Structures are given as C-alpha cells and as structure tokens.
Amino acid sequence: MKRTLLSLTVLVATGLVANRTLAQAPASLTKAQSAVLAGLEQKTTQYGTIAKQIWDWAEVGYQEHKSSALLQEELKKAGFTVQAGVAGIPTAFVATYGSGKPVIGILAEYDALPGITQDATPERKPLEAKRAGHACGHHLFGTGSVASAIAVKNWLQQSGKGGTIRLYGTPAEEGGSGKVYMVREGLFSDTDVVLHWHPADRNGADPSSSLANITGKFRFRGISAHASAAPERGRSALDGVESMNYMVNMMREHIPSDTRVHYVITRGGEAPNVVPDFAEVYYYARHKNRAIVQDVWKRIIKAAEGAALGTETKMEYEIIGGVYNLLPVESLAQLMHKNLSLVGGVTYNEEETRFAEKISESFGASFGSIRKPGEAARISPFSTNDPLSGGSTDVGDVSWAVPTVGLSAATWVPGTAAHSWQAVAAGGTSIGVKGMMVAAKTLTLTAMDLFSNPALVQKARTDWEAARGQNFRYEALLGDRKPALDYRK
Secondary structure, three states: OOOOOOOHHHHHHHOOOOOOOHHHOOOOOOHHHHHHHHHHHHOHHHHHHHHHHHHHHOOEOOOOHHHHHHHHHHHHHOOOEEEEOHHHOOOOEEEEEEEOOOEEEEEEOOOEEEOOOOOOOOOOOOOOOOOEEOOOOHHHHHHHHHHHHHHHHHHHHHHOOOEEEEEEEOOOOOOOOHHHHHHHOOOOOOOOEEEEEEEEOOEEOOOOEOOEEEEEEEEEEOEOOEOOOOHHHOEOHHHHHHHHHHHHHHHHHHOOOOOEEEEEEEEOOOOOOEOOOEEEEEEEEEEOOHHHHHHHHHHHHHHHHHHHHHHOOEEEEEEEEEEOOOOOOHHHHHHHHHHHHHHOOOOOOHHHHHHHHHHHHHHOHHHHOOOOHHHHHOEOOOOOOOOEOOOOOOHHHHHHHOOEEEEEEEOOOOOOOOOOHHHHHHHOOHHHHHHHHHHHHHHHHHHHHHHHOHHHHHHHHHHHHHHHOOOOOOOOOOOOOOOOOOOOO
C-alpha cells in the first residue's frame, strides 16, 4: 500500500531528518556528541522501518509478543544481554550492556490502544481489518528508546567509559500498569537515573507531573428471563451497572472538582428480549493526589455495592491497574531541556507540510487557529510552574523508585490530541519518525552527560530524596495482585 510520507531514504539523503542537519549543528556540541548524533541520523531508515512494523502490528497491552520480540532482537544484535519475561509478564524484558556505576535506565513502551484504527492519511480512513491502533505513539516510544540505548552503548564502548546502560521493555502502559509490577519486583532497585520520553504535538522537557489513578472492572451477575413474557423472574445485571453509574455520576458533585472519573460498559447483554444475567463496567478514577484517588475509589465501590443491593444482583470487582503521579526532579529536567534545545525540533518538508495543513482542518477552528504546523520546530520554554498532565502513566511508580526524567517530542502535527485518529495517522508517517529521532538524540545526549559527570547523578539523587520525603514507603495502588495479563481480551 502506498504511504505518502514514509520516504525515509530520501529524508536521510537530503538531511531532513530533524530541523538541524549536522552541518547546522550548534557549536556547543562536542566532537563526541556530534559523532553520536551522526550515527543515529544514519540509522533513521532502519529505526523508521522498525517503528512502522510495530505500528502495523498494533498489539494491545500484554499481547505485544511480536513487538517485544522485535525490539529484543535489535538489542541482542547490538550486544545487549536480554532477560525476557520479567516480573511475571511474558512481553516485559530488561536489556543490559556494561557493568558498574552509574546505571542509567531508558524506558520503552510498545502497546497500542483498542478500538481506534486509521491509515497513514490526513483524511479519516479506518482500517477495518484491525481492532487497535497506535493512537498514543508507543511504536515510536519503544523504537526511539531502543535507538538511544544502542547509541549510548556504542559510545560507552568506543570511549572506554565505565557504567551500565539498561533498556526496560515495559508493556501495557495503557491501563495495564506494566511498570508497576516491574517496580514491585525490584527491577529498578540498583538504577541511578531513568530516562523516558513520550510522543506529543510539541517538544518540551518541563518538570511536569501527572495524575495518579486506580482502574478496575465491576462485574454484576443476575438472573436471565424472557424480558416480555416473564420479566418478574429476571434480575438484570445491566440494571446493576446502570444503577452504579447513576450513583457515581451524582457523586461527581461531591468530590474534588479536579478529580476525573470515567467508564465504559464493556458487557451489557446480548439481546433486548433477554434479561442479561451478566454485565460489566470498566472504571478509571484519577487525581494528582493518590490519597484522594484511593478515597474516591472506595466510594465507587460503595456505589457498586449499593447498586447490587438495590437490583438484587451480585457484584464483584477486580482492580486492573493503579499508578502513582509523576515525581519530577527539576535538575534532571533542566539537563534534558538543555539537550533537547541542542537537538532542536522537527521541521517539515513540503510534502509533510501539506499533510499537516490537511489534517489540521479536522481539528476544528479552536485548535487550528491556535497551533500551526511550524510549531513542531519549536522547543517550549522551560517552566517550573507545576505543569500537570491530564493523563496518567505507570512511569509515575518508576519515578518514586528512582530519579526519573522525561521529554515530549513532536511526533504529531501541532494541535493533535492524544488517543485520536490523527495521532495514529501522523505516527505512521515520516513526521512521526522525525519526532522519534529528536527524542532518541535527546535521550542519548542526556545519558552521555550522566555517564560523564557523576555530580549530575548525585545532584539528581539528592533532589529526588528531598522531593520524595524521608518517610516514604512504596505500596502499589493495585495491591499484591498478579499482572492482569488478560485485561484486553
């Protein structure tokens, strides 16, 4: 099938991989840094092909068998030792090169989202043969992180510097809380600093936080009967779900206004003339304060219990996931921002500009008038005004276990919302690959700084310990449950 923008060989040959070619590189880059960035740039086609393959597979959480295997194979070929199936998760892995301190980790995600598909075109074009799509860009996340880990490994090898680079393959970020089990298993216990990134419609490296959350499925069981001939003999499980939802929606008035509660009915019955004896609803509760999340979740459970009592059904619930808010470390964010500024953002060629302008028309006037395609080349100014993401991530738990820092890179057209068909579309084109390589380069420069300057690692540890507090004790919000390997089935 023809792809309008994935002419990666041409991109490399013409030097349009990012908004700075090596000839335009800022003078502050050292010879070693320039050489490492050149090595990454030369592999743009290779990594773009890997990302596109994962984009095509679009495997959902805990089912990313092919995507995980592909990334593991790439790391093995580069000389990493790979431990697969860690923390009781078949698609999780840890790849390691080197020995001794410092130990610098890089996170890689690769799960897709169910229920959203799209071709790599600027017009809405669902792919009917698929049930999922990379609407959050994790195909780029995983591939870009692997690219960075390999680049750092090559630099360590060539420079003779000591230390360990470690790539964490982390599945099921979308609601499955894969990293939580890896934290709980102690896989980050000897790691000094963890780096990560995320696809976005802008480039930035602020010390931002996120929302803690708890997620779970509530299952109601009733008694089936003919809905018309013998309704009195039935007890509707769907009535239980709808009664629960009604009470939770009334509860919204009496919880902190910045709390987020949302749900979908995943099972509601099979036929209108049969009283459903089973129904299920899938809930998320979020807040920046995890104590408030825990309190709200208890109230949601009470609503479910009341619904079961009132409808004479039985209810059981399963906590699927639960994640902490991100704990930012300002000194690490400043370091990441410095390197992102050195790398620069994403500049579109003519074909990509046409794509961006066309897809921007689908955003509506409010977004189209605010964000312009050219903003992908811009680096957002560094800000410490407690920026807060509206989303949640299991990177949060990692950040409470080890000093952690991340960035966002413009893999999507400015104005694109995450979890949208527009994000899927751009992520399947050279626009997505360009943003991915910006992230890979920035992660690599940041890791090089940490390996070269032990004072940066110590400063990060000191700042992190102060932010976390002396009496902190980690307890996973999902308790001691085993990984929910079937939550997407």
